[in-house]
Amino acid sequence: MTADNYPPDNAAGQPDNAAPTYRSTQKRAPSIPPVVVPATLGELSKPLFGHNNLTENDSDLTRQHNAKPQGERIIVAGRLLDEGLRPASGHLIEIWQTNAAGRYIHAADQHDAPLDPNFTGAGRTVTDADGWYRFTTVKPGAYPWGNHTNAWRPAHIHFSLFGPSFLSRLVTQMYFPADPLLALDPILQSVADATERARLISILDFDLTQPGWALGYRFDITLRGNNQTPTES
Amino acid sequence: MKNATPSQTIGPFFAYSLTSTKYGRRLLASNRIDSVSGTQIRVKGQVFDGDGEPVPDAMLEIWQADPEGRLAGANDGANIKFTGFARAATDQDGTFIFETVKPGRFHTSNDILQAPHISVIVFARGILTHLHTRIYFADETSNDNDPILAAIEDPNRRVTLIAVPDSDGNGYTNYRFNIRLQGEEETVFFQWS
Numbered sequence: 001m002t003a004d005n006y007p008p009d010n011a012a013g014q015p016d017n018a019a020p021t022y023r024s025t026q027k028r029a030p031s032i033p034p035v036v037v038p039a040t041l042g043e044l045s046k047p048l049f050g051h052n053n054l055t056e057n058d059s060d061l062t063r064q065h066n067a068k069p070q071g072e073r074i075i076v077a078g079r080l081l082d083e084g085l086r087p088a089s090g091h092l093i094e095i096w097q098t099n100a101a102g103r104y105i106h107a108a109d110q111h112d113a114p115l116d117p118n119f120t121g122a123g124r125t126v127t128d129a130d131g132w133y134r135f136t137t138v139k140p141g142a143y144p145w146g147n148h149t150n151a152w153r154p155a156h157i158h159f160s161l162f163g164p165s166f167l168s169r170l171v172t173q174m175y176f177p178a179d180p181l182l183a184l185d186p187i188l189q190s191v192a193d194a195t196e197r198a199r200l201i202s203i204l205d206f207d208l209t210q211p212g213w214a215l216g217y218r219f220d221i222t223l224r225g226n227n228q229t230p231t232e233s
Numbered sequence: 234m235k236n237a238t239p240s241q242t243i244g245p246f247f248a249y250s251l252t253s254t255k256y257g258r259r260l261l262a263s264n265r266i267d268s269v270s271g272t273q274i275r276v277k278g279q280v281f282d283g284d285g286e287p288v289p290d291a292m293l294e295i296w297q298a299d300p301e302g303r304l305a306g307a308n309d310g311a312n313i314k315f316t317g318f319a320r321a322a323t324d325q326d327g328t329f330i331f332e333t334v335k336p337g338r339f340h341t342s343n344d345i346l347q348a349p350h351i352s353v354i355v356f357a358r359g360i361l362t363h364l365h366t367r368i369y370f371a372d373e374t375s376n377d378n379d380p381i382l383a384a385i386e387d388p389n390r391r392v393t394l395i396a397v398p399d400s401d402g403n404g405y406t407n408y409r410f411n412i413r414l415q416g417e418e419e420t421v422f423f424q425w426s
Contacts, residue, residue, distance in 0.1 A: 006426055013236045015361040022275065024242075024359030027283040028414045029424055034365070037384045040341045042352050043365075046306035047296050053261065087236060092261070096250035098284040105256060106246040108290075120377035121261050122250035122258060166426055171356055171363060173241040178392065190361050191239040200239055224237040 006039055006167050006224060013196035022186040023147050037216045040133035044165045050195065059125035062135040071100025071138035074210050075216040076174070082164065082226040087131025090222075094160040095135060101119045102141025102155075111143050136214065142181055154181035155189070163223035173203045173217045240363065243356040245290040252292060252322040264321035264331050269314070271300025271334035275405040276368060276396055279327040279353070283415030287327025291357035293412075294320045295331055295368075297350070302337030332405065335370070341380055348379035355412060355422075364422045368410050371397045385421055393420045 007164075015031035057063050080088040098104050098121060101113040105120055119138065127133050140155045144199075156173040162198055163169070175182055182201065191197040205218055208216025249256035278286040297303050299315040306317075321329045336349045351368040369376050376382055376395065387389050396408035412420050 011236075011362075011424070013239050015239060015241070017361050017364075018259045019361060022242075022359070022361070025361065026359075027286070028288070028357060028359035030364065030419055031283070031415050032422075034424040035426055036424045038382070039383050040347065041339060042296065042298065042347075042350075043302040043425045047294075048305040048316045053259075063261075081235070083237065085237060094261075096247060096251055101418055104246040104249075104250075106249050107255075109246055120249065120256060120258065121258075124250075124261070133337060142394065158241075158250075160243075160246065160247075166352060168237075169294070169354060169363065170238060170240060171243050172238055177412065179385050185243055187361070190241075192373050196236075198237050221238045 005230055013191065013193055015190035015192070016045065016143070016205055019190040022190055038168060043167050045161065053128060054124060059123055061119065061121065061123045061135065063136075064120055065118040067118045069099065069116050070140050071116075071119075073136065073214040074139050075130065075134065075136055075210065076202065076215050076219060077134035077208050077216065078219040078221060080127045080133060080161065080163075081220065081222050082168075082225060083222060084226050085222075086226065087127075087129070088223055089127050089129045089131050089158075089162055091127050091164075092124065092128065092162045093133050095157050096120075096122045097137065097140040097157040098143060098155075100138045100141055102143035108142050113141070113143065139176070147186060152181055152184070154179045154185050159221065161221060161223060164225045168223040168225045170221070170223055173200060176217065177201055240361060241362075242358055242361050243292060245357075246360040247292060252320060261309075262316075262318055262320050264319050264329070265297075266297070266316060266319045266331075266333040268299060268334040271337075273405050274333060274335050274408060275403070276331045276333070276351070276408045276410050277312075277399065278329060278358070278396075278410040278412060279413065280323050280329065280412045281327060287323070287325070287415075288357055288414065289323055289325045289327055291327070291329075291355060292320060292325045293323070293329050293331075294318070294354045295333070297333065297336040298339050300337045302332050302339040304339065335406070338375065340343045345378075345380045346375070347381065348373050348375040350379075350381075355414075356377055357414075360414075364414075365425060366412065366420055366422050367394050369395050370408065371395050382424075390421050393418060
């Protein structure tokens with residue numbers, strides 16, 4: 001692996017940290033541009049940890065307690081790819097989300113919506129040989145936040161991903177299609193380009209949907225790295 | 234060819250999934266890196282915003298070489314039992330602590346030997362695309378010849394990446410390393426190419 005796998009131009013489509021309509025950025029976005037330097041083996045190698053310790057229930061958020069959680073059960077699945085559109089296999093994905101009522105279990109979430117004793121809202125899995133991952137969960141709810149008057153976050157699932165190198169690290173959010181709150185959300189709208197923004201919105205997918213059981217949403221993710229043109233067909 | 238999926242903020246509510254056992258979940262990574270060799274160190278610091286206020290909802294991840302300068306996950310480190318990875322959330326005072334070992338030196342792709350350092354990623358509410366920085370150590374004379382530090386044009390800013398010796402013992406060599414996201418003494422952040 002060489003440093004020219006990570007041209008700065010490939011950061012196109014990433015949100016600028018100075019995003020005026022997202023209030024929390026105002027005192028947290030660096031004011032000085034980053035120093036551009038060539039990556040070393042330290043940045044281009046892959047962190048190792050815990051991948052082998054996952055259990056089946058880690059990827060099924062509806063089976064982590066004694067009873068089933070409230071809400072609409074859904075399947076969320078997709079493929080993890082590198083910039084050369086090759087499957088990224090064996091990589092850790094961690095997710096977290098609200099329950100169906102729009103409440104996080106996190107102690108700092110004070111939204112007046114009920115907690116669900118049968119739902120934590122955290123999951124993790126490792127992509128298979130073809131880059132596929134799959135979670136079973138419940139559809140998260142919208143919730144209010146303090147960004148501006150009457151601000152509401154659209155329903156979303158947080159995704160944390162590792163890839164082939166420290167530079168592939170990605171934390172993002174998955175949204176749901178046809179949600180009228182998407183156009184009003186400063187965090188999603190921080191991605192300036194509409195085509196790039198649309199990549200964060202999952203697709204209702206009847207190939208993933210299990211008849212009589214759960215709707216399926218497809219969410220494919222591309223990680224930085226290995227962006228040479230594939231040489232094999 | 235396709236660019237990477239856009240990043241989004243980690244938000245304020247990641248802890249129950251990523252950094253805390255308070256919610257009954259087993260963590261995959263803690264704020265500690267174990268090693269059978271090397272100098273045990275503790276790096277403690279605070280994250281501050283542009284007003285100098287502590288950031289109580291940041292997550293830091295570190296990634297480093299072992300004491301011999303080998304990286305887990307790289308070809309030269311394939312056989313060592315050393316993950317080189319840890320993560321920590323900041324507390325109400327914006328404070329984080331990592332317990333690890335002093336990393337060894339390794340070369341750049343241009344064969345220049347780097348000073349001992351720890352790679353750092355900063356996530357937080359209000360940060361849409363995570364930030365990359367590095368921790369160097371004040372007691373390493375090799376800092377003077379480090380190619381990445383040298384790439385920082387303003388020498389006055391290099392000091393923002395230098396962890397300084399701290400008091401207290403507990404079997405560790407202690408360092409202090411603060412991160413300032415914005416404003417006076419703003420930490421140097423990198424874009425790796």
